[in-house]
Amino acid sequence: xxxxxxxxxxxxxxxxxxxxxxxxxxxxxxxxxxxxxxxxxxxxxxxxxxxxxxxxxxxxxxxxxxxxxxxxxxxxxxxxxxxxxxxxxxxxxxxxxxxxxxxxxxxxxxxxxxxxxxxxxxxxxxxxxxxxxxxxxxxxxxxxxxxxxxxxxxxxxxxxxxxxxxxxxxxxxxxxxxxxxxxxxxxxxxxxxxxxxxxxxxxxxxxxxxxxxxxxxxxxxxxxxxxxxxxxxxxxxxxxxxxxxxxxxxxxxxxxxxxxxxxxxxxxxxxxxxxxxxxxxxxxxxxxxxxxxxxxxxxxxxxxxxxxxxxxxxxxxxxxxxxxxxxxxxxxxxxxxxxxxxxxxxxxxxxxxxxxxxxxxxxxxxxxxxxxxxxxxxxxxxxxxxxxxxxxxxxxxxxxxxxxxxxxxxxxxxxxxxxxxxxxxxxxxx
Amino acid sequence: xxxxxxxxxxxxxxxxxxxxxxxxxxxxxxxxxxxxxxxxxxxxxxxxxxxxxxxxxxxxxxxxxxxxxxxxxxxxxxxxxxxxxxxxxxxxxxxxxxxxxxxxxxxxxxxxxxxxxxxxxxxxxxxxxxxxxxxxxxxxxxxxxxxxxxxxxxxxxxxxxxxxxxxxxxxxxxxxxxxxxxxxxxxxxxxxxxxxxxxxxxxxxxxxxxxxxxxxxxxxxxxxxxxxxxxxxxxxxxxxxxxxxxxxxxxxxxxxxxxxxxxxxxxxxxxxxxxxxxxxxxxxxxxxxxxxxxxxxxxxxxxxxxxxxxxxxxxxxxxxxxxxxxxxxxxxxxxxxxxxxxxxxxxxxxxxxxxxxxxxxxxxxxxxxxxxxxxxxxxxxxxxxxxxxxxxxxxxxxxxxxxxxxxxxxxxxxxxxxxxxxxxxxxxxxxxxxxxxxxxxxxxxxxxxxxxxxxxxxxxxxxxxxxxxxxx
Numbered sequence: 001x002x003x004x005x006x007x008x009x010x011x012x013x014x015x016x017x018x019x020x021x022x023x024x025x026x027x028x029x030x031x032x033x034x035x036x037x038x039x040x041x042x043x044x045x046x047x048x049x050x051x052x053x054x055x056x057x058x059x060x061x062x063x064x065x066x067x068x069x070x071x072x073x074x075x076x077x078x079x080x081x082x083x084x085x086x087x088x089x090x091x092x093x094x095x096x097x098x099x100x101x102x103x104x105x106x107x108x109x110x111x112x113x114x115x116x117x118x119x120x121x122x123x124x125x126x127x128x129x130x131x132x133x134x135x136x137x138x139x140x141x142x143x144x145x146x147x148x149x150x151x152x153x154x155x156x157x158x159x160x161x162x163x164x165x166x167x168x169x170x171x172x173x174x175x176x177x178x179x180x181x182x183x184x185x186x187x188x189x190x191x192x193x194x195x196x197x198x199x200x201x202x203x204x205x206x207x208x209x210x211x212x213x214x215x216x217x218x219x220x221x222x223x224x225x226x227x228x229x230x231x232x233x234x235x236x237x238x239x240x241x242x243x244x245x246x247x248x249x250x251x252x253x254x255x256x257x258x259x260x261x262x263x264x265x266x267x268x269x270x271x272x273x274x275x276x277x278x279x280x281x282x283x284x285x286x287x288x289x290x291x292x293x294x295x296x297x298x299x300x301x302x303x304x305x306x307x308x309x310x311x312x313x314x315x316x317x318x319x320x321x322x323x324x325x326x327x328x329x330x331x332x333x334x335x336x337x338x339x340x341x342x343x344x345x346x347x348x349x350x351x352x353x354x355x356x357x358x359x360x361x362x363x364x365x366x367x368x369x370x371x372x373x374x375x376x377x378x379x380x381x382x383x384x385x386x387x388x389x390x391x392x393x394x395x396x397x398x399x400x401x402x403x404x405x406x407x408x409x410x411x412x413x414x415x416x417x418x419x420x421x422x423x424x425x426x427x428x429x430x
Numbered sequence: 431x432x433x434x435x436x437x438x439x440x441x442x443x444x445x446x447x448x449x450x451x452x453x454x455x456x457x458x459x460x461x462x463x464x465x466x467x468x469x470x471x472x473x474x475x476x477x478x479x480x481x482x483x484x485x486x487x488x489x490x491x492x493x494x495x496x497x498x499x500x501x502x503x504x505x506x507x508x509x510x511x512x513x514x515x516x517x518x519x520x521x522x523x524x525x526x527x528x529x530x531x532x533x534x535x536x537x538x539x540x541x542x543x544x545x546x547x548x549x550x551x552x553x554x555x556x557x558x559x560x561x562x563x564x565x566x567x568x569x570x571x572x573x574x575x576x577x578x579x580x581x582x583x584x585x586x587x588x589x590x591x592x593x594x595x596x597x598x599x600x601x602x603x604x605x606x607x608x609x610x611x612x613x614x615x616x617x618x619x620x621x622x623x624x625x626x627x628x629x630x631x632x633x634x635x636x637x638x639x640x641x642x643x644x645x646x647x648x649x650x651x652x653x654x655x656x657x658x659x660x661x662x663x664x665x666x667x668x669x670x671x672x673x674x675x676x677x678x679x680x681x682x683x684x685x686x687x688x689x690x691x692x693x694x695x696x697x698x699x700x701x702x703x704x705x706x707x708x709x710x711x712x713x714x715x716x717x718x719x720x721x722x723x724x725x726x727x728x729x730x731x732x733x734x735x736x737x738x739x740x741x742x743x744x745x746x747x748x749x750x751x752x753x754x755x756x757x758x759x760x761x762x763x764x765x766x767x768x769x770x771x772x773x774x775x776x777x778x779x780x781x782x783x784x785x786x787x788x789x790x791x792x793x794x795x796x797x798x799x800x801x802x803x804x805x806x807x808x809x810x811x812x813x814x815x816x817x818x819x820x821x822x823x824x825x826x827x828x829x830x831x832x833x834x835x836x837x838x839x840x841x842x843x844x845x846x847x848x849x850x851x852x853x854x855x856x857x858x859x860x861x862x863x864x865x866x867x868x869x870x871x872x873x874x875x876x877x878x879x880x881x882x883x884x885x886x887x888x889x890x891x892x893x894x895x896x897x898x899x900x901x902x
Contacts, residue, residue: 010658010659034877039627039655040811040812041627041812041813041815041816042628042655042697042738043627043628043631043632043653043655043656043696043697043815044653044655044656044696044697044700045812045815046656047653047656047657048656051658052655052656056878056880059878059880062880254491257491275498278526279494279495279498282494282498282523282524282526282527283491283494283495283498285494285522285523286489286490286491286493286494287491290489290490316823316826317526324522356653356657359656359657359658359661362658362661396678396679397678397679400678400679
């Protein structure tokens with residue numbers, strides 16, 4: 001009556017070569033993977049990871065038309081954007097060509113194909129560079145800047161934003177200059193260059209306020225809040241976030257409300273106000289549902305909420321939240337944050353001094369290498385894995401993982417995290 | 431073995447009586463205007479003689495904000511067309527709100543699918559607009575029914591402590607297990623412990639170890655299903671430095687760690703055939719080799735294996751080695767399910783309440799009759815492990831000396847059916863019964879339509895049509 005047992009995801013993925021054409025099939029396979037009922041309550045249940053979930057080949061076959069439909073829709077939209085670019089070319093409307101190509105790039109970004117998006121943006125930039133009106137070029141450079149940021153190519157991102165800013169200023173394009181300042185601030189923030197980030201965000205904020213651009217001003221205030229929190233100026237962080245929240249609430253921007261409350265939660269957590277932090281995250285979750293679907297934002301909030309519970313020693317709640325996040329990530333085809341989810345699950349087991357928790361770090365590393373390919377996340381996972389091994393008294397292994405984390409943070413130019421790892425390595429040697 | 435249970439003297443009920451109840455505070459989440467406006471007007475009119483205090487929030491985010499500030503007993507959510515009007519999302523978002531308010535959903539002509547989803551999420555009731563006073567009163571009565579719960583004192587359990595673990599139970603099924611454990615423990619025989627998930631296989635293995643000739647050695651447990659297949663071999667046998675990528679140091683495996691003690695291999699059926707062969711060699715020859723090493727290392731461990739699978743069936747299917755089975759199953763112990771253990775449920779409940787009350791600094795002496803009823807009615811697929819989990823969560827949220835139904839998770843409270851509370855005396859229509867049964871089977875198969883259709887004995891297309899019809 002029960003039929004053949006499902007195939008484990010780890011085995012199913014091992015049968016799939018690393019071909020780009022198979023990426024949608026890989027995503028579909030992962031999204032339909034389920035733990036079987038027996039596994040949930042078995043002694044291995046608490047250690048369940050993506051690899052241990054099961055898939056039924058017949059279900060995969062049955063769901064294939066849905067995947068084809070999504071692929072077709074995506075390709076149709078891309079082809080349509082390209083044909084529109086051609087029509088603009090035929091009409092001699094070069095700015096229209098740029099707009100169409102940038103749209104195609106955004107479509108690629110929406111499905112997480114950042115490298116492909118960059119290709120579209122580069123073509124758009126080539127077209128824009130030949131124009132007398134520099135605003136399309138400003139926009140293409142900005143798009144390139146953000147896609148480089150998403151790919152962890154910070155230096156290239158900064159170059160694009162710098163050029164975008166110079167052109168926007170020359171053209172008296174205030175909106176373009178504000179956006180480029182924001183982008184430069186984002187790059188500096190990602191690299192832990194606090195002074196640079198402060199300067200760029202403040203400059204952007206002045207420009208946004210002068211142009212009465214409330215949403216952008218709110219975003220810049222939120223980023224200044226993030227920065228102030230990272231610099232431990234918590235009063236200033238609170239003030240920036242309060243102002244951002246006021247702007248977004250008036251404008252009724254649900255996604256921005258969710259983002260600012262997510263950051264408010266992190267601030268409250270840093271202040272040791274766990275109840276306030278929890279309330280902020282829950283309100284953020286309520287807002288995120290009122291905004292257009294954004295699984296990444298929801299996952300970010302859930303991960304912060306789980307981390308809060310973990311730090312407060314509410315391990316059951318932390319685990320439940322992480323399992324909810326895992327379900328959102330798997331069901332929503334958002335595989336990237338899974339590595340962070342498993343890293344936190346590993347930390348949770350470490351807090352319980354449970355040696356078998358290593359399986360979560362191993363799964364996170366596998367995802368980072370096979371699916372996510374993010375140096376920043378790999379660095380974070382190695383860092384947490386090193387601490388986990390250290391806690392269990394496995395000093396040599398702890399050192400190896402911390403050294404790997406240091407090497408990765410180095411390659412990113414991430415100064416602050418690198419210094420933290422360095423300090424932990426010194427403590428280990430002492 | 432002696433009976434592990436002694437009844438404590440009865441404690442007086444700590445549950446307040448209905449007439450002592452304060453006002454019921456209801457937060458209505460609905461935008462002003464339309465049918466919601468009418469609902470608010472009615473509620474305000476009914477508030478005075480219904481001992482209700484009513485306030486409003488325009489939407490879920492603002493409701494969360496209000497709930498963070500003060501305690502509410504009930505959230506009355508007017509569901510509309512918005513995407514966040516999914517009852518499970520409401521329950522998820524309200525989790526952790528001050529006082530754990532119960533959720534009542536109100537919708538224009540709620541579909542069967544909405545009712546079932548709400549029920550599954552732990553929503554107290556689903557009411558239709560326009561709201562009728564008697565329906566609301568009946569739903570609120572269920573919130574207030576907490577006052578009519580009677581406290582039942584928890585029996586004092588004297589567990590047969592096994593280190594930090596315990597065997598609790600005095601059912602005939604467990605007494606048989608105790609007798610077998612006592613006989614087996616004295617020998618050094620390899621033991622196979624069988625039983626469904628959560629029945630306590632590791633607890634039994636520890637009991638054998640602690641009462642056997644290897645008690646002075648270590649007890650090392652390995653969960654074969656939890657560890658990725660490519661890492662399990664090095665976890666069991668260890669590895670030499672540089673044996674493979676990531677082998678940064680020499681690692682001592684679990685066989686060696688167990689030394690002169692006991693190695694417990696849990697969920698052994700999940701091991702690959704190649705690794706089964708290596709285990710067989712270790713059991714037969716009493717020696718191992720580390721991965722990437724040439725040295726043969728003698729091991730003197732008692733082996734206890736456990737599984738929740740039918741190993742004989744696995745042998746027939748070629749997924750488990752017959753020779754290894756006979757090596758492991760020198761003595762087989764089968765553990766009963768929680769349902770087979772009858773009144774052990776009460777003893778285990780009492781044991782875990784005390785364990786977790788001590789851990790979380792609570793003073794809990796009793797459980798309400800309604801909570802006990804819900805525990806008894808539950809299917810306990812996860813057996814004792816599931817019960818332990820439920821009790822731990824309940825103890826965390828309990829605020830006084832009695833564990834009540836409201837402290838139990840939504841899944842259990844959801845089993846207090848909403849559909850059954852209907853004017854015709856709890857009787858369902860045929861369609862309602864069918865929809866509920868289909869929903870239950872789908873939950874059982876984790877939403878797999880093919881498997882559900884097979885269980886229901888209908889064609890997949892018929893099931894798909896019915897799911898559409900009932901909004902499942």
